[in-house]
Amino acid sequence: MNLDLTWRLLKGGGRRGLLGTWLTLGAVAVATALLLFAVAANSAFQARAERGAWRNPVPAASGAVAVEASRYDFVRDRTITVVDLAALPGRTPEPPPGLPRFPAPGETWLSPALAELAEELPAGELAERYPGRKGVLGDEALVFPGELVAVVGHAPDSPAMTAQRTDDWVVAKPPVKVASLAGQPSEDAEAYQVLSLIASVLMVVPLLVFGGAAARLTVARRDQRLAALRLVGATPGQVVAMTVAEAVIVALAGALAGAVVFALAVPLLAGIEMQGGPWFAGDLFPSPLVLAAVLVAVPLLVGLSAVAGLRRVVVSPLGVAKRETPPGMRFVRVLALLAVLAAFPLLTRGTSVSIIAVALALAFLCINLAGPWVVGMIGRITAASARGPARLLAGRRLVDDPRAAWRTVSGVALTGFVAGFLGLLSPTGFGDEVTGPPQLRVTAPAGQVTEVAAQARERLRASGVQATVKPVKNVVVAALGSAADDATLDRARTALAELVPGRTPTTQRDDRRFGIQILADVRVGTIVVLSVSFLVAIASSGITATSSILDRRQTYGLLRLAGTPLEVLDRARRTETLVPLTVMGGGAILVGAFCAVPFMIGGMNVVGTVTLVACVVVGFAGVIGAGALSRPLLRSVTADPAPRPD
Amino acid sequence: MNDVLVGRALAKRFGQTVALGGVDIAVRSGEAVAIMGPSGSGKSTLLHCLAGIMKPDGGEVHLLGQRIDTLGERKRSALRRSRFGFVFQFGQLLPELPAEENVALPLMLGGVPRAQAVRQAREWFAPLGLHSLEARRPGELSGGQAQRVAIARALVTRPAVVFADEPTGALDQQTGQETMRLLVEATKHNDASLIVVTHDPNVAAWCDRTVEVRDGRLLTREPGVYA
Numbered sequence: 125m126n127l128d129l130t131w132r133l134l135k136g137g138g139r140r141g142l143l144g145t146w147l148t149l150g151a152v153a154v155a156t157a158l159l160l161f162a163v164a165a166n167s168a169f170q171a172r173a174e175r176g177a178w179r180n181p182v183p184a185a186s187g188a189v190a191v192e193a194s195r196y197d198f199v200r201d202r203t204i205t206v207v208d209l210a211a212l213p214g215r216t217p218e219p220p221p222g223l224p225r226f227p228a229p230g231e232t233w234l235s236p237a238l239a240e241l242a243e244e245l246p247a248g249e250l251a252e253r254y255p256g257r258k259g260v261l262g263d264e265a266l267v268f269p270g271e272l273v274a275v276v277g278h279a280p281d282s283p284a285m286t287a288q289r290t291d292d293w294v295v296a297k298p299p300v301k302v303a304s305l306a307g308q309p310s311e312d313a314e315a316y317q318v319l320s321l322i323a324s325v326l327m328v329v330p331l332l333v334f335g336g337a338a339a340r341l342t343v344a345r346r347d348q349r350l351a352a353l354r355l356v357g358a359t360p361g362q363v364v365a366m367t368v369a370e371a372v373i374v375a376l377a378g379a380l381a382g383a384v385v386f387a388l389a390v391p392l393l394a395g396i397e398m399q400g401g402p403w404f405a406g407d408l409f410p411s412p413l414v415l416a417a418v419l420v421a422v423p424l425l426v427g428l429s430a431v432a433g434l435r436r437v438v439v440s441p442l443g444v445a446k447r448e449t450p451p452g453m454r455f456v457r458v459l460a461l462l463a464v465l466a467a468f469p470l471l472t473r474g475t476s477v478s479i480i481a482v483a484l485a486l487a488f489l490c491i492n493l494a495g496p497w498v499v500g501m502i503g504r505i506t507a508a509s510a511r512g513p514a515r516l517l518a519g520r521r522l523v524d525d526p527r528a529a530w531r532t533v534s535g536v537a538l539t540g541f542v543a544g545f546l547g548l549l550s551p552t553g554f555g556d557e558v559t560g561p562p563q564l565r566v567t568a569p570a571g572q573v574t575e576v577a578a579q580a581r582e583r584l585r586a587s588g589v590q591a592t593v594k595p596v597k598n599v600v601v602a603a604l605g606s607a608a609d610d611a612t613l614d615r616a617r618t619a620l621a622e623l624v625p626g627r628t629p630t631t632q633r634d635d636r637r638f639g640i641q642i643l644a645d646v647r648v649g650t651i652v653v654l655s656v657s658f659l660v661a662i663a664s665s666g667i668t669a670t671s672s673i674l675d676r677r678q679t680y681g682l683l684r685l686a687g688t689p690l691e692v693l694d695r696a697r698r699t700e701t702l703v704p705l706t707v708m709g710g711g712a713i714l715v716g717a718f719c720a721v722p723f724m725i726g727g728m729n730v731v732g733t734v735t736l737v738a739c740v741v742v743g744f745a746g747v748i749g750a751g752a753l754s755r756p757l758l759r760s761v762t763a764d765p766a767p768r769p770d
Numbered sequence: 771m772n773d774v775l776v777g778r779a780l781a782k783r784f785g786q787t788v789a790l791g792g793v794d795i796a797v798r799s800g801e802a803v804a805i806m807g808p809s810g811s812g813k814s815t816l817l818h819c820l821a822g823i824m825k826p827d828g829g830e831v832h833l834l835g836q837r838i839d840t841l842g843e844r845k846r847s848a849l850r851r852s853r854f855g856f857v858f859q860f861g862q863l864l865p866e867l868p869a870e871e872n873v874a875l876p877l878m879l880g881g882v883p884r885a886q887a888v889r890q891a892r893e894w895f896a897p898l899g900l901h902s903l904e905a906r907r908p909g910e911l912s913g914g915q916a917q918r919v920a921i922a923r924a925l926v927t928r929p930a931v932v933f934a935d936e937p938t939g940a941l942d943q944q945t946g947q948e949t950m951r952l953l954v955e956a957t958k959h960n961d962a963s964l965i966v967v968t969h970d971p972n973v974a975a976w977c978d979r980t981v982e983v984r985d986g987r988l989l990t991r992e993p994g995v996y997a
Contacts, residue, residue, distance in 0.1 A: 513878040516871065517864070524866035682862045685823055687851030688879055689844075 143674070148426075149378040151667045155335045156382025156422050158656055161393065162327040163418060164386075164410045169320040171407035172399070173313035176267045178220045179207050180310040184303035189217040190226070191285045192305065195296035197274070197621075197628045199250050199614050203400060203637065204238060204272040208626065210280040212301070220275065220305040222265025227277030231258045235266055235273040248587055249614035253621040268401035283625035287569070299626070316399065316645070323653045325481050326542045327660075329488040334664045335425055368427045375426035379419050396652065398645050457497045461490040461715075468719055484545075487719050491541060491712060495534055498711070499704045500526035506703055514692050518699035531668045533705045536743040537712040539657035543739035544716025561606040562613050564591075564620060565599050566629040576600050580623055587619040602629070650735060658742060665701065666750030672697070673754055677761035684762035693762070694755060701751055709743060774799045774834060774963045775931050780819050781828035782812075782986075789815040790826065791986040797931065802954050802964040804974035807983035813967045814935060816983060820965065821854055821933045822846035834930065851879055855924030855932040855962070857953065859939040862920050863908040870895070870904040873922045880927060894922035898952055914945035921953050925960055932957050934966045938973055950976040 181192040190211050197204040209227055211217050219226045223233055232254040234242060239260050242251040251257075254274050261273055278285045285299045309317075353363060387409075394403040410418070464486050503522025510516035522529045568576035573595040580600050581593040589612055592603045600623075604616055613631070620629040673680065680693055713736065775797045782790040789812045797803050807813045818824040820831055822838050823846075831839040838849060855876075856862065863872045873891035878884055895904055898918045908916055917937060924932050937953060938946030954976045957964040966977060974980045982989040 511884050513875055516875075516878065516884065517867075520864075520866040520871070679862075679864060682856075682858060683864075684847075685850070686856045686862070686876070687847045687849070687854070689847055692879060 145374055147667060147670055148374050149381065151334065151663065152375045152378025152422060152426060153382035153385055154659070154663050155331050156379040156418065157385040157389065158660060159328065159331050159422065160383060160386040160410060160415070160418055161389075161656065162324045162331065163414055164393075164408050165320045166317070166324055167410050167414065168403060168407045169313070169317045171404075172267050173309035173317060175221075175264070175407075176313055177307040177309050178265070178305045179205060179297075180307045181297060181300040181302045182306070182308050183300050187303045188212060188301035189215040190302055190305065191278075191280050191299050192302050192307075193285060193297055193299040193626060195626065195628050196634075197253065198617065198630070198634050198637075199241065199245070199272070200610055201633075202272055204274055206274045206276060206628075208276050208278055208284050208299070209305075210278040210282065210285045212280050218304060220265060222262035223275065224259070227258070227275055229277050229279040229282065230256045231277040232256045233259050233261050233275040235261045235271055237270045238272040238274060241272070245614065246611075248618055249611060250618060253618050263404065266404075267399070269404055270401055284622070285626075287624070287626040296626075296628075312399075319646070319649060321481055322484065323649055325485050325488070326545070326653050327656045329485065329492070329538060331660055332425070334660045334667075335422065335429065364431055367430050371430035372423045372427045375423035376419075378426075379422040382422075383415065383419065396648065398648060400641060455497065457493045461487075461494040464490045465715065465718065469721075484719070487715070488538065488541065491538065491715060492534060495530040495537060495708060496526040498708060499530045499533070502704050502707050503529070506699070513688075514695035515699055517692075517696035518703065521696070521700050522704065528668065528672065529700060529704055530708075531664065533701060533708050533747070534664070536658075536661040536665070536705060536747055537708040539654065539661045539739065539743060540709045540712035541716035541719075542653055542657050543736050544713035544718075545720040562604050562608055562631045562633075564602045564604070564613075564616055564629040564631060566620065566624050566627055567599050568595070568624060570598065573598050573600060576624060580620055583619040583623065584616060587615050589616045589619060591616060654735070654739060658739075658746060661743060662746035662750050665747040666753060669697065669701070669751045669754040670757060673758050673761060680758065680762050690759060690762065693758065697758070698748070698751060701747060705744065705747060709740065713740070772799050773797065773832075774801075775820060775965075776832045777816070777820050777829065778832075779829035780816065780826045780831070782815050782819060782824070782826050788986050790819065790829075792829065793983070793986070793988055795820070795981060795988065797963045797965060799963060800958055800961050801979075802957065802966070802977040804977040804980040805965065805967045805983060806969060806971070806974050806980055808969065811983045812986040813969075813983045815986075817933055817935060817965060817967045821856070821931075822849055851876060852927060853930045855927065855929040857917070857920050857924050857932065857934040857937045859936040863916055863923075865908050868905045868907055869900070869911065869919045872908070872919055873926050876923060876927045891922070891926055894926060898922055898956065912945075913941050914949055917941060917945075917949045918952060921949070921956060925956055925962065928960060929962055931963045931965060934964065936968055937966065938968075938970065943972070946970075947972065 179194050181194075190209060193208045195206050195208075197206050207220070209220070210229065211226055217226050227233060234254060234257060238254075239257070242254065242257075245251070254276065256277075261275060263269070265275070266273060276284075288298055353366070358366075390405050390408050394405045394408055396402065409415075464483075468483060468487060499522055503519050503524075503526060505519075506515060507519025507523060510519050566576075566580075577593050577595045577600045580602055581591075584591045584593065584602060590605055590607075592605070594601055594603075602616060602620070604612060608616075617629060623629065683693065684690065773796045777793060777795045780790050780793040780795075781788075793812075793816055795803075795816070805813045805816060815824065819826045819829075819839070822831070822841070826839055829839070830837055833849070833853060838846065841849065850856075863869075864875070867875065870888055870891050873894060874882075874884070874887035877887035877890060882890070892904055895901055898921060900915060900918055900922070903911065903915060903919075906915075908919070911919065917940075920937075924934075932953075934953060938949050941949060950973055953966075954964060964977070966973060968974055
């Protein structure tokens with residue numbers, strides 16, 4: 125019976141009631157889609173780590189069946205992962221993922237993108253490096269679509285499988301005897317997982333706040349209706365049940381819509397390049413279990429938030445009719461933040477990533493706790509210093525409901541925290557461009573540098589590449605001259621392939637490539653986190669601005685009727701947002717920067733500063749814009765000549 | 771006594787429904803007029819047209835000899851703020867402002883500095899029996915007290931006409947009578963006219979005269995409108 129009545133109330137809510145319902149649904153959908161993205165980012169990095177695990181051999185304690193080594197090669201400024209494999213005598217190892225069988229000595233298997241490139245480019249620039257091509261690797265062998273990978277089969281005693289590689293310029297895996305090709309996720313992959321976990325924490329907390337704001341969107345409306353139900357004799361249990369039912373119905377619909385939005389956005393998200401390439405769409409989909417957990421958790425959280433908002437009605441049927449001086453916020457909220465900030469350097473001293481993530485989440489939650497207290501304080505100062513009606517209205521409103529005002533600005537404040545945190549974290553030092561003509565360098569085995577140099581000279585001459593080759597200590601350096609273009613460089617690389625077994629000739633740029641890649645990935649990650657945070661912040665402020673108008677439509681209507689200009693009401697609304705936004709946004713950026721200090725690499729850099737400034741500008745513009753969007757609604761609700769209570 | 775507010779041949783339709791079908795009415799200076807009628811008779815529409823809240827489809831409204839129904843929304847807004855006062859059944863006080871700031875708000879909207887506006891607002895509290903309630907918020911006042919604060923707010927700008935729409939509708943009989951007494955006395959004391967929309971004869975009895983609206987027309991012909 126309760127459910128039936130709830131459904132009737134939901135359907136018969138009138139035009140503005142329906143608007144509130146739709147807004148809640150939309151807000152929950154956005155929150156769910158972004159939450160799925162935050163969760164999916166973790167599972168996607170995990171999937172990548174698992175996809176690449178087979179290339180990271182684990183030494184066999186016993187029962188070795190094969191030898192595995194890996195290195196990097198380069199073509200046209202792109203990285204090729206080369207995996208060298210050899211079956212031990214008398215053993216028939218399981219093939220690695222994406223291969224129909226274990227490669228025999230002399231056989232080569234290329235990834236589809238590499239095979240295509242080998243067809244496109246002249247043989248002397250790429251194809252000749254990988255003779256004996258037998259087939260194409262399946263997607264299972266690849267970390268991302270379009271990755272360049274070569275799997276080369278060798279005899280176990282061939283030089284490529286016995287030469288040491290540890291002193292190579294580019295990090296490579298030396299030959300290792302393995303019991304299987306299962307491998308384990310590389311350290312790099314694990315580092316990326318850690319970074320994605322931190323990014324998720326940074327995104328999830330504002331999302332939770334946003335979810336709360338969405339849940340309260342129509343709570344004032346429900347307040348009045350359900351208070352009326354209490355007056356006619358509904359028990360607190362029935363009121364709570366109906367509230368939960370109404371909120372959960374809307375939130376479930378929103379969560380499902382959010383999941384659909386996320387699914388539709390996956391092809392777009394899969395295009396975000398990380399670690400040198402885009403994503404397999406399948407890796408971005410969270411597991412059915414995670415999806416189910418999100419679809420259950422979101423409506424549940426929204427329901428709980430709605431119940432929290434209705435406590436007053438349940439306590440007394442007259443609860444919402446009486447508006448009294450709100451009790452002051454406790455200063456202990458600020459003390460909690462100060463305590464966490466004081467403990468932050470200690471918390472982050474340990475290298476455990478989970479501790480860092482917990483410390484960040486704690487700092488975040490404490491900002492959220494201290495926020496309403498600070499907003500209340502700002503309101504008191506604004507009201508006391510107000511000369512005109514707009515500022516007075518804004519200040520009194522901030523004092524009256526600092527939590528509501530905090531909900532409007534919290535998104536941007538928490539994003540400010542993220543921006544302050546990441547602004548200081550952008551590493552520098554890898555970005556310097558290498559100037560001058562390219563030089564290929566390869567380390568020669570001990571005592572053989574002169575012979576290797578002579579071979580290099582001969583090979584380059586044979587392939588028609590003009591170069592000056594000379595040994596420098598134990599390194600053979602081939603200077604290609606200023607006229608060398610990408611094609612010449614790749615011809616030289618091909619000519620020098622396998623000059624020293626298991627080693628790749630590299631340029632200075634190749635040697636820095638991984639540092640540049642990490643920098644690029646951190647920047648992409650920062651932009652993604654900030655974009656999500658801003659989306660949440662702006663949607664959040666739009667939602668709260670709208671709900672504030674809907675909640676106060678009767679008062680606004682009567683004020684307009686008594687001759688209050690719309691501009692005064694609008695200015696009061698703007699001041700109500702802008703004053704705390706300025707103070708809280710600035711404060712959060714400082715707190716974020718403070719929390720980033722323990723992790724700082726070098727000083728503040730230009731990119732970080734530009735990101736921060738852009739954050740402030742976009743945040744303010746977004747919040748003002750979102751508030752301005754609700755102006756037509758204000759005009760519409762105040763145009764009613766005879767406002768009546770609902 | 772001169773006519774302060776005059777409505778001539780006022781007509782208003784909402785779709786097919788005729789809310790006002792040519793109403794003539796004149797309110798003299800310092801006079802208290804009750805507009806009575808059953809629900810849906812058009813009494814609230816008449817009040818809205820006279821107060822410049824709504825533009826009539828036909829007819830004219832004059833305030834102190836100046837036509838006001840042809841003014842733009844901005845000017846009518848300014849007029850409502852400065853020349854009219856309003857008392858409604860409920861909900862007109864801002865819950866987050868203390869009582870004195872609720873009363874001071876119309877003055878501040880008119881450009882009076884805050885300190886002066888609050889000082890002027892406080893002067894209304896004792897005469898209306900609101901002594902020492904200046905700092906209370908609407909939620910901390912009884913229904914009768916809140917209505918008296920609303921009366922103070924309606925009169926603080928010293929308006930020419932005060933419009934009251936069911937001002938005692940949310941109050942008990944005794945509090946309603948007391949509120950009407952204060953409303954009529956305070957309005958007269960300030961030389962303002964009072965127009966009260968009500969369906970309660972006890973409320974109407976406080977006024978100098980009563981006009982009755984039925985189906986968008988006045989039952990009693992107004993004297994002096996065409997003079």
